Amino acid sequence: MAVPGSRQELLAAISTTFNRLWDDLASVPKVRAREASMQGHMAGSMMSPADLVAYLIGWNELVLKWLDRDDRGEAVDFPEMGFKWNELGPLAQKFYADHDALDWPERLERLRTVKEQLVSTISNRSDDELYGKGWYGKWTKGRMIQFNTASPYANARARIRKWLKAQECA
Template sequence: MAVPQDKQELLDAINATYEKLLSVIRRVPMPRVNECSLEGHAKGTQMSVANLVAYLVGWNELVLKWLDADAAGTVIDFPETGFKWNQLGQLAQKFYRDYQGIPFEQLLERLDSAKQRIVSSIQSRENAELYECPWYEHWTMGRMIQFNTASPYDNARGRLRKWLKAEGPSSQPA
């Protein structure tokens, strides 16, 4: 998918990649969602499908935190307080811990809710605010949102498809 250049393309990218991700998540057998057999976000680690969804929830809720801070006129601590951009593997581990113990269906509901709130926030903004001025260093708000929603959705979809293919017929629902 091409990099979105305006508000409508951003909304289309988020919605399309999210729907494609959900179609792959639905193919994961429920008994396997907590099995740590996917390559993790930090080098040399393993994660479960539930961890992967927790990671997406974490990033979506972080984007919402950024947008709320921006609306309040407060300084945004990118990417997250206590983390630098070269520590994203550790941030992923934090997300796994933050959502540990939440039932898988509730994680999916939380992801859907966060995604819908992001979409609503985008819809309430003008294209100029999203794409015509830098927001973080030289990146626009729209690009930062895309980096942390549509791109991770697409990456997660690819990881899950690869995992499902490698796991063979036993991983396919009847």
């Protein structure tokens, strides 16, 4: 898929990658959703499909936080307060823990809801705001959103498909 360069392309990338992922997540047996049997986000760690969904929720909520802080003229802590870009494994672990109390259906619903919130806020932004200037270093707001939504959806889909095949669920 081409790198989005406009609001419409970004929304299309998010929609396409999310819908494909969603279809595969529907194939995960509820009783196996918490099995830590796939490679985790930290070297040597294992995670479950439920952890992977928690990771996506965490990143989506983080993007919404970035946008909200920016809208209010507040400084944005990239990637998150207390974490550096070279500490994404521990950030992933935080996301798993943040959503541990949610069961599989609740996680899926939360993921769908936060994705819809992202689509809503992106829809209300201009191409110029999203792609007209750098936001984080050389990266535009649209590119930072894409890096942390559509790209992780595609990566998660590949992980889930590999897991489903290995577990003979597909």
